[in-house]
Structures are given as structure tokens and as C-alpha cells.
Amino acid sequence: MRSITTIIGTGLILSCILTGCGGPNSTNAPTRPDPPLPRAYNLQAANYGQWTTSPATMPVNPIHAALLHTGKILVVAGSGNCPPQQTGCPAGPPYAQGAALFDLSDNSVHILATNWDMFCNGMSMMQDGRVLVSGGTKSYGTLALVGAQGDAPFLGLPNASIFDPSSEAFIDLPATAHGRWYPTLTELSDGRMMTTSGLNDSDGSNNNTSEIWNGQQWSTEIVGDPHIANFPGFEFPLYPRMHLLPTGHIFYSAPSSATLDFDPTSQIWTLVAWTIYPGLNDPNGERTYGSSVLLPLTPQNNYSPKVMIMGGDNPATKTTELMDLSPAGMQISAACPNYAPCWVQGPPMAQARVEMEATILPSGKILVDAGSAQDEDAKTASLETEIYDPASNSFSLAASSSFPRLYHNIQLLLPDGTVLLAGGNPAQGIFEKHIEIYQPSYFFNSDGSPATRPKAASDAPSSITYGQSFTLSTPDASTIASIALIKAGSVTHSFDMDQRYVGLSFTAGQATLKVTGPPNSNVAPPGYYMLFLVNKAGTPSLASWVQVLGSAAAVAKVELHPERVPTPAYIIQRKHVTES
Structure with missing residues (x-):
């Protein structure tokens, strides 16, 4: 098995070179001098940054990926979108190559087995650095011949596990109440973990509930409908886009046109706003496989939240939308004349993207890339990279990558300020094995020479x-x-x-x-x-x-509130509008 090596520029091996890279007993301070910055091959790198392709290949389909504080990357495939009944696909469970662990300090890879099929799970970081995995695939959906009987839906699993970076092993947990295929995991402000949505394990219908892991057990199910205070009948889509707000509430932004707020105390969902976004092809305004980003929270903006959603749909859209959740954004205004907060149209991307990526950089800007104009179509792949600047509310073009990144691609910011892009799974049993590294333009001076990187703190607290x-x-x-x-x-x-x-x-x-x-x-x-x-x-x-x-x-304890009284942290202002 080849080890994963990521090369930046000429002769620079990508390494996190941080304390923590060596394992659980490492300190957090850098242990070696800063490596030389990547060599600029042309002046364009100063404006656009540059992509570099690793000589190594990805051994498992990188459907899920998490950056660990040990300086390693956990990649999870499960069955890897390769149905066990299909020739050439792995049998399971267990899956002998269901996951992999990449060590960026020595460029090695360690293959991990998974006891159950973690394909299309929800995966999120816990407060102690372990990774919680919820849901997966019980069985693949099948499509019968036209006019024949026998269509079958995907079925989700109720299984859950924790990956421990110290032991580098998965630990099985109690199951959730029902299956979840395509769920979202969200950390609450107190460190508890909430799993939401996903197809169930009985008939493949949507599990329109949430459950909360408190470190010992799952809570009883928190039902979406009828516990959505002002929007009965709402059903969560798969992989709902969720963000923890500075109010302590959870904000659901996409892909459907309804936007909701969840109060963990009352356990009530409240409709905040909804609209059909301009430029979308879906009549219900769904940004399927678009992205959502909570923009940087800073002292300068008083840690006031603003959320951006972008892309998605099929054919894909270039459109973006922004919602200001600051105190000013809660007021009726020219931007929100009928109710507040509201979605406002943002600047369009240069490329229409579905199955895209949007990654926050240390500069506070957003790297936007990957995807395609037509879902799972390499001919319309979006190789161009774009940078969104929240300060100017504008996009600018950046360097182009080399490989189509379609369904099941992943992207992560790394501790050295570069970005890793991998994957792409246009058909079952086939995936893109090349790994690319993006070096943003902040690594270069205006003449293309290497920029001077500030020295990391030698005494940063752990x-x-x-x-x-x-x-x-x-x-x-x-x-x-x-x-x-x-x-x-x-x-x-x-x-x-x-x-x-x-x-x-x-x-x-x-x-x-x-x-x-x-x-x-x-x-x-x-x-x-x-x-x-x-x-x-x-x-x-x-x-x-x-x-x-x-x-x-x-x-230490999950406290449920049977009265379920809505107690929103903010009041949604609405101007009276006469319905025709």
C-alpha cells in the first residue's frame, strides 16, 4: 500500500509540524522551524494561489473526512458507494477498508476496519477531540426496470460509534431510536451532540426527528413536526445545513426554502423565513448539494452571525444568498421590507456548482470550488476556484484545479494554512484517487516570491x-x-x-x-x-x-422539557402584509 505524500511546490512535504502531530502526549507548540514557503512557479500565484497534485493516491473513497488534533485526517468510506452485491465491491459488514487514517507529519496511511457500514453517516467533532459517527447504510436502494415492480429505497442504520484519536480505534455506542442515512450532526454550546434527519431503517422514509447524545446516552426523539411552532408539516431534507448561533440556538439554513431556528432549552423549532431563491431550477427552491457557511465571528462584528448559502440544484445555480442575524438584521429595513431577518441575494459565483465545497481560510475569506454544472457530470465540472471576501461581499477568481470533483468530494483546511481537496465519485465503484493541495495567494508576494510567514507562538496554551x-x-x-x-x-x-x-x-x-x-x-x-x-x-x-x-x-445529563414552550432568543419582526 502506497503511503499518502502531499508535496507543495518543489521539495516541500506537507506536514502539520505541530505539537499534537506526534500523538496524544505531544505539546501544542511547533517542534521544528517553519518550513520554507512554496516556490512560486509564475506571477499568477500572487493573485490566484496555486494547486499542486500529490504523487500519492487515495486508497479509500473519501466520502467523509475529519481533521484530528493529533495532526491526522480520518477518512471514512464504509462500503464506499460500492454495493456489496455488485461485482468488485467489498463484502461486509465488517468492512476491512472502511476507513483510513492519514498522518501528515510522516505522510503515512493506516487502513481501518469498520464494524458496520458508515457510508453516508453524520460525523462531527466532540469537545474532547473524539469523532462521533451517527447513522449509515443498512441497504442500498435499487431501481427496477421501467414499468416493473421492485424499486427499493435506501435504508439507514441506527448505529453510532466514536473514533478515539488516542487509541486510533472506533468504539461502538448505543443505537439511536431509528435509522439515519444522510443525517447531520451538530455540536450544541454545552458540548452535547445533536443528530438530525436521515432515512429510517424500516421503509426508507425521512426520519423527521433529532436526538441528542450527552456523552452517555441518546435523548428521546425530538420530533420536528408537530413541534415546529409556526410551520406544521415541515419535513427536514437529507443532510440539513445546521449552524450553532451566538444565541445558543441551532440555525437550519438549507437546502429547502424554509429556514428554521431550534431552541435546545424548549426543544422547539421556529420558522424564521422562507423564500424561493431567484435563479434556481427547483420549483420549491431547494439547493440540493449546495453549501452553507457561518461567516467569521469576530470582535469587529461583535460576534454577530451572518450565514451564506450558495450553489446547489440540478442544473446547478451560480446564485448565493445571505442572512444577517445581527441585531440590525432583525429589524425591518429596505433589504427586509416585510419581515426580518430575511434572505437577500448575494453576489453570484462565476461558476454554477452542485456538489461544491466552501472552506473558511485563516484570512477570513472563503475558498469556493469543486462541483459541476450538471450533477455527476465530469464534462461540466467546475475546475475554477473562487474566493469570497465577506468584507467586500464579492467573489474573485483563483487558480484552477486539475481534476473533476463530483459527488462525494471532500475539502479541509490544514494547520499550515493550505487546503486539501480529494475525492469525487461519479458512479458506484469509481472514485477519483488524486489528492490536490491549494496554496492561497497569501503565501506569495506581489512579484510571485514567497511571502514571509509570521512565526507561530512558541508558548501557545494547550x-x-x-x-x-x-x-x-x-x-x-x-x-x-x-x-x-x-x-x-x-x-x-x-x-x-x-x-x-x-x-x-x-x-x-x-x-x-x-x-x-x-x-x-x-x-x-x-x-x-x-x-x-x-x-x-x-x-x-x-x-x-x-x-x-x-x-x-x-x-452530564440530558434534560428534556415536555412542556416544549417556545422561548426564542430573538423576536422575528414582521410587518403586517395583507394576503391576496
Whole structure:
């Protein structure tokens, strides 16, 4: 089995070179000098960045991927969209090559077995750095000949497991109440984990419920309908796009045209807004296999949330939409004349994309790439990369990648500030094995020469608490413009369930930075984050791993609220509109 090696530029081996890379006993500070920055092959890299293809190949279909604080990447395939009854597909369960672990410090790969089929699960990072896996595939759907009987739906599994980076093994957990195929996992502000939606294990219908894992057991099911306060009959789509807001509520943004808010205390879903987005081909406004991003939360914007949804549908759309959930966005305005908050049209992408990726960079910008104009069609693949800048609310073109990235591609920000892109599964049993690395333009000066990377803090704390003051030592303190905590990502099906950018306030001395931790767990839920120092030119340091600590008592017990009284953290303002 070939090891996975990712080469950047000429002679630079991609390595996280962080404490934590060596395993659970490592410290979080870099243990070697910063590596040389990638060599610029042409001046275009200064404006567009550049892609590099690894000489290695991906041994398993990378349907799910999570960046671990140990400096490794967990890739999960399960049966890998290769039905066991199909010739050449793996038999199971168990699946001898159901997952893989990539070590970025020495470029090795370790194949892992899975006890059950984790294909199309929900996967998210827990506050202690372990990975929770919920749901998967009980059986593949089949399509009978036209006019014949025998169509069968996909069926989901109720299974759940935890991957422990210390032992590098999966630990089976109690099952959820019913099966879940294509569920979404979301960390709540107290560290509990909520799984939502997915096809069930009986007839393949949608499991329109949520369940919460408290570290010991699953809660009783939280039913979507009739417990949606003002929208009875709503049904969650598969892989709903969910974000934890600074209110402590969960925000459902896409792919359907309805937008909802979940209060974990009352366990009530509330309709916030809905619309049919302009430019979409789906009459119900569904952005199937589009993406959703919670834009950076920073001291400058008072940690006020804004959500962006983009792409999706088939044929795909270029359109994007934005919802401002700040106090100002809650007010009736010219942008939201009838109700607030509301979706407003954002700038269009250059390329129509379905099965796309959207990844937050240390600069606070969003890398948008992958996908195609027609779903699972390599001829219409979107090789062009785009960068969205929240400050200017605009897209700019970036370098083009080399390989079509269709259904089941994955993308993750790495601790050195580069981005890994892999996968693409246009048909069952076939997947793209090449791995690509994107080096954003912040690695280059305007003449194409390597930019100077600020030195990472030699004394970054291994853990911090909310509002804690701490000091970072770096000779480049006077050049630092921003400090970013970016949560380790966990991505599948065009959505990163964990990525989150939290800016930190700081004051700079000659060789030190006095930093204040995130204000609370609604802004930064507990877990492992990459801490980047970003200089005035926009170039990031190597990241240091920092664990934001939550309260163990907060996840000791699940408290259910049978009265289910809606207690929204904000009031949705609506102007009276006479219906015709």
C-alpha cells in the first residue's frame, strides 16, 4: 500500500509540524522551524494561489473526512458507494477498508476496519477531540426496470460509534431510536451532540426527528413536526445545513426554502423565513448539494452571525444568498421590507456548482470550488476556484484545479494554512484517487516570491477557557493584524459540519500578544481549534492546536422539557402584509 505524500511546490512535504502531530502526549507548540514557503512557479500565484497534485493516491473513497488534533485526517468510506452485491465491491459488514487514517507529519496511511457500514453517516467533532459517527447504510436502494415492480429505497442504520484519536480505534455506542442515512450532526454550546434527519431503517422514509447524545446516552426523539411552532408539516431534507448561533440556538439554513431556528432549552423549532431563491431550477427552491457557511465571528462584528448559502440544484445555480442575524438584521429595513431577518441575494459565483465545497481560510475569506454544472457530470465540472471576501461581499477568481470533483468530494483546511481537496465519485465503484493541495495567494508576494510567514507562538496554551487572558510570544507580534481560532473541520456532501472562524481580541507588544479568549460557548463551542496568527499582508502562521474547554457538568445529563414552550432568543419582526 502506497503511503499518502502531499508535496507543495518543489521539495516541500506537507506536514502539520505541530505539537499534537506526534500523538496524544505531544505539546501544542511547533517542534521544528517553519518550513520554507512554496516556490512560486509564475506571477499568477500572487493573485490566484496555486494547486499542486500529490504523487500519492487515495486508497479509500473519501466520502467523509475529519481533521484530528493529533495532526491526522480520518477518512471514512464504509462500503464506499460500492454495493456489496455488485461485482468488485467489498463484502461486509465488517468492512476491512472502511476507513483510513492519514498522518501528515510522516505522510503515512493506516487502513481501518469498520464494524458496520458508515457510508453516508453524520460525523462531527466532540469537545474532547473524539469523532462521533451517527447513522449509515443498512441497504442500498435499487431501481427496477421501467414499468416493473421492485424499486427499493435506501435504508439507514441506527448505529453510532466514536473514533478515539488516542487509541486510533472506533468504539461502538448505543443505537439511536431509528435509522439515519444522510443525517447531520451538530455540536450544541454545552458540548452535547445533536443528530438530525436521515432515512429510517424500516421503509426508507425521512426520519423527521433529532436526538441528542450527552456523552452517555441518546435523548428521546425530538420530533420536528408537530413541534415546529409556526410551520406544521415541515419535513427536514437529507443532510440539513445546521449552524450553532451566538444565541445558543441551532440555525437550519438549507437546502429547502424554509429556514428554521431550534431552541435546545424548549426543544422547539421556529420558522424564521422562507423564500424561493431567484435563479434556481427547483420549483420549491431547494439547493440540493449546495453549501452553507457561518461567516467569521469576530470582535469587529461583535460576534454577530451572518450565514451564506450558495450553489446547489440540478442544473446547478451560480446564485448565493445571505442572512444577517445581527441585531440590525432583525429589524425591518429596505433589504427586509416585510419581515426580518430575511434572505437577500448575494453576489453570484462565476461558476454554477452542485456538489461544491466552501472552506473558511485563516484570512477570513472563503475558498469556493469543486462541483459541476450538471450533477455527476465530469464534462461540466467546475475546475475554477473562487474566493469570497465577506468584507467586500464579492467573489474573485483563483487558480484552477486539475481534476473533476463530483459527488462525494471532500475539502479541509490544514494547520499550515493550505487546503486539501480529494475525492469525487461519479458512479458506484469509481472514485477519483488524486489528492490536490491549494496554496492561497497569501503565501506569495506581489512579484510571485514567497511571502514571509509570521512565526507561530512558541508558548501557545494547550487549552483555554472563555474570556481567559493569555500571552503569546512571537518575534512578529508587531506585524499581526488578526488572530483566528478555526475549529477542526468535518466534511461530507458539500457541507462542513464543524468549521467555524472565531476571531480573538488582542493587544500587541514588541514580541508578545496579549489575547482574550472567546466570550462564551455559543460563540465558540468546546473543542479543538487551530490558532492562527495572521499578519498585515494576510499570511498566516503555522497553527497551534488549542482546546477550548467546556464544562463537564454541562454534558452530564440530558434534560428534556415536555412542556416544549417556545422561548426564542430573538423576536422575528414582521410587518403586517395583507394576503391576496
